Amino acid sequence: MSVLRPRPPTDPIEHRPPPGVLSxxxxxxxxxxxxxxxxxxxxxxxxxxxxxxxxxxxxxxxxxxxxxxxxxxxxxxxxxxxxxxxxxVDRVIVIGDRADRALVDLLLSTCCHPHHDALPRHERGGRPRLWTLGPDDDDDTVQGILDALG
Structure with missing residues (x-):
């Protein structure tokens, strides 16, 4: 299975929402x-x-x-x-409110490999890692991203 094209190009894009989205x-x-x-x-x-x-x-x-x-x-x-x-660019951080972050997460879960950020650069097709930050993140989350930016 290719990381760049995990499905044949004839298959439609499918999104399975996480638990809690559907009643x-x-x-x-x-x-x-x-x-x-x-x-x-x-x-x-x-x-x-x-x-x-x-x-x-x-x-x-x-x-x-x-x-x-x-x-x-x-x-x-x-x-x-x-x-x-x-x-x-190897890393991108999107800073936004809860709705902006949800949109980015939806695009990532729909269009990227499930563990996109964990893959080496050559397996990500040269694309950057993508993280999101918002006002409701705690200090540990912010510090973890700062450490990863190192």
Whole structure:
């Protein structure tokens, strides 16, 4: 099994929520509705800001046969910056409130290897480790992350 692509590309992405998110009957626990409502607002804001620009970027990048023209596309520029960050950064800390941290944790649990941060860099595909901090973290958690940054 590959760390970079743990499932064949034809399988849909699946998220199994942790215990406590779903009620006994399998429906979303009412305490988590705020999270989905906020995520939906963010998704709507991003979608309205991007509009069809993302489709245009993908078309310009994907249909360009010439490498020189592909380099001129906006998506190539975004991917180039992401590649530079990936190569120069080994650890990322996201500092936010409880909702921001929940969104990051959801993305990590959905898109990454379950033990992404424990894997060596070459098995993470060169991607950085990702930690989250918030105002409700205790001193030991903060000190542990500072020690890991060493």
């Amino acid at each position: 006994a009957d399998g429906h979303l626990d009412p305490r988590w509705r705020w999270f989905l409502e906020r995520a939906e607002r963010v998704r709507g804001a991003v979608a309205s800001a991007c509009g069809t620009a993302t489709e245009g970027m993908l078309e310009a990048y994907g249909t360009t046969r010439s490498q020189a023209r592909r380099r001129d596309s906006a998506l190539f520029g975004i991917l180039d910056v992401a590649r530079g960050v990936r190569e120069s």
